[in-house]
Amino acid sequence: MKLILALIILGQVSILSAFAQTADTPFERDFGDVKFLDAYFGTEDEKMEIEPSDKNVPFTVILANVGTQDISGIRGQLSMPIGFTAAAGGGSLIYADNDSNALAGKNFALTFYVNVGQDVQIRQYPATIKVDFSRLRESGTRNSFFDFEFKVTGFSLLNMRAIAPFLVSLKNNQVVVELSNEGTAPLSGVEVVLQNTANTISSTSQSISNVENVVFDQNNWKVGNIEPKSSKLITFNVYVPDNLKNAVLHAPMDITFFDAHGERKTVSRSVDFYVSGLIDTSIYNVQLKQIGERQLVIGEILNEGNTDGLFAFVTLEPREDSNIKPQTQYLDELEPDSPVPFNIPVEFDGEPRIGKHDIRITVKYKDSIRDEHVVTYDTTIDYQIPKSTESGFDVMQLGIIAAAVGAGIFAFTRLKKKKHVAKQTI
Numbered sequence: 001m002k003l004i005l006a007l008i009i010l011g012q013v014s015i016l017s018a019f020a021q022t023a024d025t026p027f028e029r030d031f032g033d034v035k036f037l038d039a040y041f042g043t044e045d046e047k048m049e050i051e052p053s054d055k056n057v058p059f060t061v062i063l064a065n066v067g068t069q070d071i072s073g074i075r076g077q078l079s080m081p082i083g084f085t086a087a088a089g090g091g092s093l094i095y096a097d098n099d100s101n102a103l104a105g106k107n108f109a110l111t112f113y114v115n116v117g118q119d120v121q122i123r124q125y126p127a128t129i130k131v132d133f134s135r136l137r138e139s140g141t142r143n144s145f146f147d148f149e150f151k152v153t154g155f156s157l158l159n160m161r162a163i164a165p166f167l168v169s170l171k172n173n174q175v176v177v178e179l180s181n182e183g184t185a186p187l188s189g190v191e192v193v194l195q196n197t198a199n200t201i202s203s204t205s206q207s208i209s210n211v212e213n214v215v216f217d218q219n220n221w222k223v224g225n226i227e228p229k230s231s232k233l234i235t236f237n238v239y240v241p242d243n244l245k246n247a248v249l250h251a252p253m254d255i256t257f258f259d260a261h262g263e264r265k266t267v268s269r270s271v272d273f274y275v276s277g278l279i280d281t282s283i284y285n286v287q288l289k290q291i292g293e294r295q296l297v298i299g300e301i302l303n304e305g306n307t308d309g310l311f312a313f314v315t316l317e318p319r320e321d322s323n324i325k326p327q328t329q330y331l332d333e334l335e336p337d338s339p340v341p342f343n344i345p346v347e348f349d350g351e352p353r354i355g356k357h358d359i360r361i362t363v364k365y366k367d368s369i370r371d372e373h374v375v376t377y378d379t380t381i382d383y384q385i386p387k388s389t390e391s392g393f394d395v396m397q398l399g400i401i402a403a404a405v406g407a408g409i410f411a412f413t414r415l416k417k418k419k420h421v422a423k424q425t426i
Helices: 002-020 395-425
Strands: 034-041 057-065 071-079 084-086 093-098 107-116 124-135 142-151 158-162 166-168 172-181 187-194 220-226 230-239 247-258 264-276 281-291 294-303 309-318 327-334 340-345 355-366 372-383
Touching: 034 124, 034 142, 057 071, 071 107, 084 093, 093 107, 158 247, 158 264, 166 172, 172 187, 172 220, 220 230, 281 355, 281 372, 294 309, 294 327, 294 355, 294 372, 309 340, 327 340, 327 355
Parallel strands: 166 264
Antiparallel strands: 034 057, 057 107, 071 093, 071 124, 084 107, 124 142, 158 172, 172 230, 187 220, 187 247, 247 264, 281 294, 294 340, 309 327, 309 355, 355 372
């Protein structure tokens, strides 16, 4: 009976032993005093993106004291593949010390300093670390070895700029802003938030920009991923009030994204725009008028904006089959809310042709950033042979009319110059 019982017990032990030695398990069941947790480029507090050719960059290994006693005298030896060397020079091993005690159940870090070779690629690499340590109240040194993988991430470089950095006051402007990644690592989950607008600044905050009274139709944009050496665009509309004309508008943006380590980062960028005044020009009251024995095309130009049009010219041009000769007059400035008259004598290439002529009045001027603008007005005039002045006017009367017209133009020019000088004085 005792023999049978012994055989049964021996069989059960054999079965349990066979089960324990069965095949490979994905779980590590060997426990020591130190456990490997993570390894990355950066410090204990912050991970860093690095790329080939970077020198003296920190490489941190995070470990845990899983034993029941505190440990001290912690020293690490790091072995990395070809292309990675110690920043201090020397052999293939890279050393680091931890001068503090690692309490039981707590994490601790070893930070090495490494040079990354220029031929290193952006990918995963294997490495091995040996950790030497001593238990408190125990003589001698223990060690643990860990094989692990680390990643050369590449480096992301985020830039932001306005494609056309010019806005016009008193007008709805469509804006296109480019976000580009000039680095070698991708940016993920990119989100842009406009800061310091009327609905985000508190009553006690001090303004760091001048966008509080500017109207934006959006203030948040989800951009998505931006791959290395690529860009994404965001578009929105902006209305700028009159008081910001001829000023630079600073629009601060907070950009949130996940870097190559999967860490959430927020950086601040500012998109700057130059705001020019509005020049809203129209041509009206165009007609053919006889003065003396000459016929002139007369009219007026009105600027309904809030700033001067500079270096203005008005041109009379023929259209269709008209043989009227093109002529141009210089007008100087187009001041807001101040009609500017023009009169251009009608002359012909060849013999005058009686009847209707299709003509075009063209006004060209420049804004405050010296961009040229063109306004046109098409109409038809009925040219007839000028009536003789012999029956209705004598030479003296013609002289009086000519003098009056000249005096009017001279007075208008003088008035404009006085206004211009007054503005500069103010």
